[in-house]
Amino acid sequence: MTDITPTDEEQQRVVPVVAVVLAAGSGVRFDPRNPKQLVMLGGKPIVQWCLEAFEHSAAVTDIMVVVNDRVREPVEHIIETTGMTKVRAVINGGAERADSTQAALDTLARFGVPGDAKILIHDSVRPFVSQRQIQDCVDALDEFTAATVADPSTDTVLLTEALGDRKVIKSVPDRRFVFRAQTPQAFRYATIRRAYEFASQDHGFRPTDDTRVVVEYLPDEPVAIVAGSQFNMKVTTPEDMPFAELTAAIITRTSAKHDMRQVLMSAIDELMGGSDTTDQPGAPQQPAPDTQAR
Ligand SMILES: Nc1ccn([C@@H]2O[C@H](COP(=O)(O)OP(=O)(O)OP(=O)(O)O)[C@@H](O)[C@H]2O)c(=O)n1
Ligand SMILES: C[C@](O)(CO)[C@H](O)COP(=O)(O)O
Numbered sequence: 001m002t003d004i005t006p007t008d009e010e011q012q013r014v015v016p017v018v019a020v021v022l023a024a025g026s027g028v029r030f031d032p033r034n035p036k037q038l039v040m041l042g043g044k045p046i047v048q049w050c051l052e053a054f055e056h057s058a059a060v061t062d063i064m065v066v067v068n069d070r071v072r073e074p075v076e077h078i079i080e081t082t083g084m085t086k087v088r089a090v091i092n093g094g095a096e097r098a099d100s101t102q103a104a105l106d107t108l109a110r111f112g113v114p115g116d117a118k119i120l121i122h123d124s125v126r127p128f129v130s131q132r133q134i135q136d137c138v139d140a141l142d143e144f145t146a147a148t149v150a151d152p153s154t155d156t157v158l159l160t161e162a163l164g165d166r167k168v169i170k171s172v173p174d175r176r177f178v179f180r181a182q183t184p185q186a187f188r189y190a191t192i193r194r195a196y197e198f199a200s201q202d203h204g205f206r207p208t209d210d211t212r213v214v215v216e217y218l219p220d221e222p223v224a225i226v227a228g229s230q231f232n233m234k235v236t237t238p239e240d241m242p243f244a245e246l247t248a249a250i251i252t253r254t255s256a257k258h259d260m261r262q263v264l265m266s267a268i269d270e271l272m273g274g275s276d277t278t279d280q281p282g283a284p285q286q287p288a289p290d291t292q293a294r
Contacts, residue, residue, distance in 0.1 A: 046125055052084075147224040
């Protein structure tokens with residue numbers, strides 16, 4: 001494992017924390033005529049939920065969005081009209097997910113991002129990433145060079161092989177060790193860059209996520225698991241929409257209640273002569289991690 005213990009001088013420096021939001025997919029399994037990253041969910045496009053989560057994160061310093069020609073204009077419109085301040089670039093992706101990540105890594109190199117920068121790569125179609133998950137990814141990189149949000153499998157997973165024209169079970173992994181990969185997937189820049197350099201020599205390699213690139217090509221670098229949840233779902237097919245709509249409605253309601261409590265507490269605070277009520281019993285609490293106000 002690479003030694004990433006910072007020197008005193010390095011500790012004084014602010015390490016960039018860059019969120020890369022991948023939105024260059026064509027959503028074939030959803031509806032290729034209707035890019036899913038732009039589909040409205042609880043009153044705003046799916047990609048906007050993700051962008052706002054990173055914009056509001058205290059840990060994230062910069063955001064890069066990876067798009068295709070079809071979605072570029074609407075995505076730029078969202079960034080402009082919502083007044084996001086952390087988006088540094090909207091770049092073109094590639095044919096496959098890994099090509100889009102590669103495009104982001106190349107752009108970061110051109111920007112001169114340091115090797116110890118923390119890079120969080122996120123699917124634009126996982127709208128409900130929580131502030132806790134983002135922060136836990138950032139923190140995990142103080143100990144590891146790679147980490148991924150993942151959710152323990154509640155299903156028993158079957159690994160299969162072909163037998164004639166059927167599939168039969170080859171093995172059944174112990175469920176206690178089985179997790180479902182989610183995003184963000186987080187890396188020190190030098191680590192993910194090196195893994196992708198190796199992968200680029202291997203033309204048949206088609207990873208569906210970024211941690212796999214580290215697992216395959218840098219097997220000595222452990223990839224830490226960060227707690228995910230079922231709410232950090234990916235919108236993959238139209239069947240995912242009812243659950244997504246329900247989750248969006250719950251978050252919007254919780255967030256509205258939270259805002260109302262904030263207004264009331266400030267009013268009370270003013271009436272009481274300006275005492276700080278935010279740390280006292282009954283002071284407004286953050287909504288539960290998975291339903292944090294965005
Ligand atoms: N060439 C690609 C392919 C995917 N993605 C992004 O990576 C995430 C992966 O989610 P997935 O459900 O696989 O998205 P799509 O590739 O769009 O879906 P499909 O495989 O059904 O076409 C999405 O945010 C997608 O926009 C990307 O930026 N560039
Ligand atoms: C990165 C990912 O979201 C992890 O669950 C996933 O691998 C993305 O793409 P997929 O094509 O749906 O597997």
